[in-house]
Amino acid sequence: IYPFVFLWTFIAHCSHFIIVLIDDQLLYGLILIISMEFRILKAKFEELKEMKSQDQVEKELNQCIERHSELCSIVKDLQTSFSFAFLANFILSSFIICFTAFQASTATDLVTLIFNAMFCLSSMNQILLQCFFGQMLKNAGADICDAIYSCGWEEIEDLKVKKIIQMMLMRSQ
Secondary structure, X not given: OHHHHHHHHHHHHHHHHHHHHHHHHHHHXXXXXXXXHHHHHHHHHHHHHHOOOHHHHHHHHHHHHHHHHHHHHHHHHHHHHHHHHHHHHHHHHHHHHHHHHHHHHOOXXXXXXXXXXXXXXXXXXXXXXXXXXXXXXXXXXXXHHHHHHOOOHHHOOOHHHHHHHHHHHHHHO
16 A cells, blocks of 8 residues: 555645645736836836936826836735735645654654655745745835935926925835
C-alpha cells in the first residue's frame, strides 16, 4: 500500500500547488494591472512639468485626479472584498507551515521529510505571492506621491491648482 500512498500524497501536493497558482492568478493579474495603471499615472504627473500652457496643465491635472480617484476606488473595493480572505489564508498558511515544519523536523525517514517540506514550501509560496503583489501595489500607489510632488507645482501660478495638488499629495500618502 505504501507506493499508492506515496503516489497519492505526491499528487495531492502537486495539485495543491497548481490550484493555489491558478486560483490566485486572476486576482494577482488584476493587482498587476492596477499597479501598471498607477505607474502610467505617475508618468503622466511627471510629464506635467514639461507642459508650458497653464490651461493644458490644469486639463491634464484634472484627468490625472479623476484617474487617481478611480484607481483608489478600485483598490478600496478589492480591499473590502478580499481582506478577510487574505487574512484567513495568511493565518491558515502560517499554521500549516508550523505544523508541517514540526512534522518535517521529527520525521524519521526521508520520504516523510520530503513530503512535509514540499507542503510547507507550497504554503510559503502562497504567503509569498500575497506579500509580493500587495507590496507591489503599495509601492506603485506610494510612487504617485513622489510624482505629484515633482510635477512642477512650484511654477504654477493659479492658487486653485496648487490647492488641488496639495490635496492630491495628502490623498496619495
